[in-house]
Structure formats: structure tokens, C-alpha cells
Amino acid sequence: MKKKPEMPHCETCGSRDKSVFCGIASGEIKDIDASKGCNFYNKGQVIFHEGNRISGIYCINKGKIKIFQIGSEGKEQIIRFAKEGDIIGYRALLSEEPLSASAATLEESTLCFIPKSQIFKILQDNPNFNFKMLKLLSHELGEAARVITDLAQKPVRERLAESLLLLKDTFELDDDKNIQIKLSREELANIIGTATESVIRLLSEFKKDKLIDVDGRNIKLLNIPGLTRTANIFD
């Protein structure tokens, strides 16, 4: 399943300046380059598996990823998304715990793997990178708290509207206002913790209300203020 693409180089990686590696000196970048591996993944491939140990982090050179857990009834719960320039697997690496979630590609993707030893070396030598990681983790923790409150308190309708806005912020809209990610109805349901049928019904209501337009897996955001109101967001 894995093909060997042109090995991307960190030095020329287009997403480096948007990533946690943006402040790293060129010498260290060369070290990373020398120690890393790189792989191509087809759509839907699993990158790592909840419960396993991990021996490094993955840096997304290209592509889109979902991070998810499997609940006690075997149902997928999407925890977060990652895209070009993002890293995944760092939580388990840093806590030295088993992976709390799995990761799979949502489209064809190229990922670099940076081994643990290299990451820890940079953490030690580079206060700037270290601090970036602290910032990243604490930011994520804040996001998680907001998700918790929403899941606990908001009805499905509001959560779906909010998710669409979240997807917009993560993957952006194209010139035609389409969210730049194609998810199945089931995946949408697995973000907000509901049944696929509920997502389908609500999407068609949103469409009727002219908040969005739907064409297959393509979702166009027609009325963002309206969606924000529907999501019951006021800050």
C-alpha cells in the first residue's frame, strides 16, 4: 500500500514556517532531515493504532488526518484533525503512555517520521522548540475543554453547526465557499457524537434554511453568521 514518494526535505518544506519547527536553526533542521523517514499513505490508511507505543512523531508534509478513539461499543469518535505542517503522535510520545487514539488519513498524504531520540534532543537543546510544544499542548487542552462542555451541554443541532465552523477554520473554504475536506456523513456524526441519520436530517434542514449547500460530500457555507447563531456561539 505504501509507495515511495520523492523524499521531502525539511529545509524546503513549504509548511515548516507554519509549524512548531519554524524557529529551528538550520543545523538542527539538517539533523532532523538526516534522522527522519518519510512515507506515502493512501486515503483511509491507518497511521498508528490506539493502545500501541509510539517511537517518534509524525509530521504532515501533505494531506489530511483524523485522530480518533474507539468507544466501548466500537464506535469511532473523532477527537481532532490535522493537516499540512501539523504534527501527530506527540501526546503519547511526551507522556510516555500508550497512544490514546488512532490516526488515519482522510486523503492521500505524505508523512515524515521523526524518531523519539531526535525530538528529545531538540527539546533539550532548543528552549524555543520546547516552549512551542508547551504552548501547543496547552492550547490543545483548552480546545478539548471547550469540546467537553459542548458535548455535555449542547443539542446535536448546535454541535453540528459548530463542527461545520470548526472544519472551516481548520481546512478553510475554497473560492466557492466549500469546506476543503470531504467527510462521510458517518464521520461528521463521529465528530459530534450522534447518529449518521441525525446528521443527514440536520444537513438537509440547514440546506433548507439556506445556511449551507450540500452536494455529495461537498459542503458549502452560505451563511456563516447564521451558522454561528445556530451553533449558539456568541464570543
Add this chain to the structure above:
Amino acid sequence: MKKKPEMPHCETCGSRDKSVFCGIASGEIKDIDASKGCNFYNKGQVIFHEGNRISGIYCINKGKIKIFQIGSEGKEQIIRFAKEGDIIGYRALLSEEPLSASAATLEESTLCFIPKSQIFKILQDNPNFNFKMLKLLSHELGEAARVITDLAQKPVRERLAESLLLLKDTFELDDDKNIQIKLSREELANIIGTATESVIRLLSEFKKDKLIDVDGRNIKLLNIPGLTRTANIFD
């Protein structure tokens, strides 16, 4: 509301060796001691407020704390708990974002406040402390992910059983198997995202099933394996 207690000293703080400060050299401990402040809080007092900025972290010398958000309908959502030896406020401090949650005491508590400058100094000088923070944050993030999946997928009955077990793990049982924390029915509801009436009904069912015993706010865990089963936990 705030009284001035005996100022506790980090050097003799009983919970230091259980905390993130356990590996810190005695010279640095003296620095913390010199820069910190300390306050007594009555039960129910708010320590900090969601949305505000924070200029340091609080270290719990004594007492029990809830960290919570207010949802869009004004309802409290308890995100996590903290107790002796734990620190709070570090998420917002490290991410340099506004506080994502508020904190309030669940009983009389004594908290030390360590200013930002001191924390950042230790972070820079002490790789060990730095690494402890990375570990703490990434551990928390893993916990948060599990909470998200549970909230999204488990029915209220399972969530309540799971919460009781979580409270046991956090605050431990006394010799009589009572959970060492007294929460109102409403607070229990605000952990699991349900209505107080549902908590009440389920607690009395659990009691009928001999899983627990209830006496006012005192909850005794009679059958932990049974509760685990009720919570649908198998790992």
C-alpha cells in the same frame, strides 16, 4: 473572605514530592518560596475566572478544587478536579491565552501563587521541571480525549458510574469506603453533563443494586467491580 494562614513553606510542604516540583533543587525551592504568595480560601470561593488573564499558577497546599466552564446556557460544566500538590492555571499561563475555565474551592483550601516570571525561569533553567510539565499536559490531553469519547457515546448511567470511579481515583476512599469528596447532586450532574434529577434517580438505583450506599452527600462504594461493569469499562 480570605484569612491569612501560617504561610506554608515549599521546603516543608508535605505534597511537594507528589507534585511537579518534586525534582527541584533546594536552591530553586528557596526562590519559589521567596517569590510566592499564599492565601486561604473558604469553601465555594472562586480562585480565578474564565476569560481573564492569569499571571502565575496556583499550587494547592491544602484543599480541593473544581475547574469548570460555563456553557452557552449558563450551565456549569466541571472539566476536572485538583487537590493537594496539584497545580492549576498552568494551561492559560503556558498558552498565553485567556483562562479557558474558572476554578473554585470545594472546601476550605490554602493555595500558593507562583508568579509567571518565576515559573518561566524554572522552565528555562530546569529541564527536569520542563519535562514534567510536558508530561503533565500531554497526560491531561489524553484524559480529555477519553472524556470526550465518553460524553459523546456513553449513556448517562454509564457516565455516572464512571464518574464515581474517577472521583474515587482522584480523592480516594476513606476506611469506610466513602469517597473523600462531598459534592452536591448538581455538581455530580455537571461532571457528566446531565440533569440533577437524573443523577438522583440513578444514585438511588445504584443504591438499590447495592453498588453504592448514599447518605446525604456521602457516597460509599460498595461494589467497585460492579460499578466498573456498570460504567462499561473493560480495559
Add this chain to the structure above:
DNA sequence: CGCGCGATTGATTCGGCTCAATAACTGTGG
């Protein structure tokens, strides 16, 4: 003793899930 908050119980309602049937779509091989 009475006020007021928290706890309890019952009745009712409703959001959202499940189940079932059908339709649309995707990729595959002939």
C-alpha cells in the same frame, strides 16, 4: 418557628436513536 435551598419523586414531553426499506453512488471486472 419559619425561611430557603437542596434533594426527591412523579408525570409528561421530546430530542434523537434504532430499525427497516429504499435510493444513489463507487469501483470492478467482463
Add this chain to the structure above:
DNA sequence: CCACAGTTATTGAGCCGAATCAATCGCGCG
């Protein structure tokens, strides 16, 4: 290029978990 098989999406019906609403109770405290 079309037929077929296997997904994925849609729609409808019915049910159920849990929320809401409404009393009542209990008790701690001034």
C-alpha cells in the same frame, strides 16, 4: 461501456432515554 456488488446516503416509523416541569419533602440556620 455496462452490469453487478458493496458501500454510503436518504427517508420514514416507532421507541426510549433523559430533560423538563411541578410538587413535596427535609433540614440547617437565623
